[in-house]
Amino acid sequence: MGLALVCAVPAIAQAPALTPSHLQVAREVADLTGITQTITSIFTEFETSVQQLTATRPEMKKDADAVITALKPEADKRIDEMAKTTAEVFARRMNEADLKEVAGFFKSPVGQRYNALRRDAMDDIFTVLKPWTEQTSQYLFDRFSQEMRKRGHTL
Secondary structure, eight states: OHHHHHHHHHHHHHSOOOOHHHHHHHHHHHHHTTHHHHHHHHHHHHHHHHHHHHHHOGGGHHHHHHHHHHHHHHHHHHHHHHHHHHHHHHHHHSOHHHHHHHHHHHHSHHHHHHHHHHHHHHHHHHHHHHHHHHHHHHHHHHHHHHHHHHTTOOO
16 A cells, blocks of 8 residues: 555646646536536535434434534535535546536536536436346346356356
């Protein structure tokens, strides 16, 4: 492990520095594509979970609401750190010019329509993906078993 870290240091040191404009457009892409929305939704999901808890424990509601309010700045800080990290990942993987083109697409009418339907489309895909995954996995395992039996193996 130590050797891996030593070997990685020169690679990290040689990585070109990211300019503020490169990071800014990378963050814009993360925002426009909904990636940062996914990150920021973590606090809303947490808050919903706590509200479900207090629905069965109403004596805790006042204190729970106060704690949620107190935790919000900490959560916002962590969310911002992850959003910055996300932008850095994009910036390291795509050059600034390409990121500007991606941002341009998502700002265009067709890009905005895509974003408007993306969440519902993903929900629809996940609805059919789970049974498809299970069925396909079972099919492939059954076919694998058949072929292995042909070759004299029993599973």
